Amino acid sequence: MGTIRREGPDCTGNPQRLDVRDRPSTLEAEWVTGFVDGEGCFHVGISVHAGMRMRRQVLPEFTVVQHERDVQLLHALRAFFGCGVVRSNHGDRAAYRVRRRSDLLRTIVPFFLAHPLQSQKRGDFDLFRRVLEMMEQDVHLTESGVEKVRALAARMNRGRSR
Amino acid sequence: MGTIRREGPDCTGNPQRLDVRDRPSTLEAEWVTGFVDGEGCFHVGISVHAGMRMRRQVLPEFTVVQHERDVQLLHALRAFFGCGVVRSNHGDRAAYRVRRRSDLLRTIVPFFLAHPLQSQKRGDFDLFRRVLEMMEQDVHLTESGVEKVRALAARMNRGRSR
Numbered sequence: 382m383g384t385i386r387r388e389g390p391d392c393t394g395n396p397q398r399l400d401v402r403d404r405p406s407t408l409e410a411e412w413v414t415g416f417v418d419g420e421g422c423f424h425v426g427i428s429v430h431a432g433m434r435m436r437r438q439v440l441p442e443f444t445v446v447q448h449e450r451d452v453q454l455l456h457a458l459r460a461f462f463g464c465g466v467v468r469s470n471h472g473d474r475a476a477y478r479v480r481r482r483s484d485l486l487r488t489i490v491p492f493f494l495a496h497p498l499q500s501q502k503r504g505d506f507d508l509f510r511r512v513l514e515m516m517e518q519d520v521h522l523t524e525s526g527v528e529k530v531r532a533l534a535a536r537m538n539r540g541r542s543r
Numbered sequence: 544m545g546t547i548r549r550e551g552p553d554c555t556g557n558p559q560r561l562d563v564r565d566r567p568s569t570l571e572a573e574w575v576t577g578f579v580d581g582e583g584c585f586h587v588g589i590s591v592h593a594g595m596r597m598r599r600q601v602l603p604e605f606t607v608v609q610h611e612r613d614v615q616l617l618h619a620l621r622a623f624f625g626c627g628v629v630r631s632n633h634g635d636r637a638a639y640r641v642r643r644r645s646d647l648l649r650t651i652v653p654f655f656l657a658h659p660l661q662s663q664k665r666g667d668f669d670l671f672r673r674v675l676e677m678m679e680q681d682v683h684l685t686e687s688g689v690e691k692v693r694a695l696a697a698r699m700n701r702g703r704s705r
Contacts, residue, residue, distance in 0.1 A: 412577035412661065418616075419581025451662045454580075499574065500613045 408461045410496050416454075417493075418500040421445045423509035425534040427527070439521045439530050441512055443479045443489050446470055464488050486513055505537045570623045572658050578616075579655075580662040583607045585671035587696040589689070601683045601692050603674055605641045605651050608632055626650050648675055667699045 422444045430438040443465075447455055455467045455477040465479035479489055490510050498506055512521075512533050520526035584606045592600040605627075609617055617629045617639040627641035641651055652672050660668055674683075674695050682688035 408661065409573045411571045411573035412580075415574035415577025415579075416581050416661075417577075418574075419578050447662075454662055457661070499570065499578075499619070500609075500616055 408457050413458065413461060414496040414498060417445060418498050418502055420447065421502065423505045423537065425509060425512050425530065425537060427531055427534060437527055439516060440480065441485060441509060443485060445477045446474050449473050449475045462488050482513065482516065508533045508537050570619050575620065575623060576658040576660060579607060580660050580664055582609065583664065585667045585699065587671060587674050587692065587699060589693055589696060599689055601678060602642065603647060603671060605647060607639045608636050611635050611637045624650050644675065644678065670695045670699050
């Protein structure tokens, strides 16, 4: 049993306990940033969706994928941030995933502003944050707005975002 | 320019400065552990070596491999630990690597004892440390000792070390 300490500007509540096998698993904010620098992904998907006014849906998501042997770490991340879900991914992989826009805006983004990524992934995060801010202003609900989002998304996850 | 803060039980010396482009790059101990949980590797190689008494050489090494776009992080790790080298790896990859046994024993192992890994990689680290301790006692210089090392090494890097 280990104590998960929740930190970050938008994480509130008491420390939570998780069953994490035989080792202590006290996640610290800087550990989380380091782990996400290695394993995290900020992604903006744009899908065709017949039911939407624009027929295209903008889907920002933050994910961390691990081999299922380390699924307890994904649960620890979920407890740390106090949002998101842990799901099976392809084959023997599991994923921690945050898609709800309010969670991304109020928890994930403020955390990585307070505890900045050190890798080039920080460029992806900056673009991700800009897309979320545009969505807050409903920019993505116009044709030109979706194109702006698409242009930002195209610069992400290629290591050339900065 | 960013300040690299060196921590850990066996890291001495003043803070060092590195050119890390336009972002601060103050590595903290917990960030380093988180990043290594994601990207690091503890490995023990056993190679045939005609010049050795046992004709087999035991080669423990700690490595972190990244795409070359994040090579500045590898240099920051080298500065943080105060040992090891940064080298080109395959294709567009670069590696931070520590092979010198005294550096592994006096810097790398004490650091990860003080700042424990949270992933299953911790099992690899425990085996890695046991191999280094056996080498300190010259166990690897006997035929049966090399077999013991080989048995430990075979359990590493497969995610089943615990």
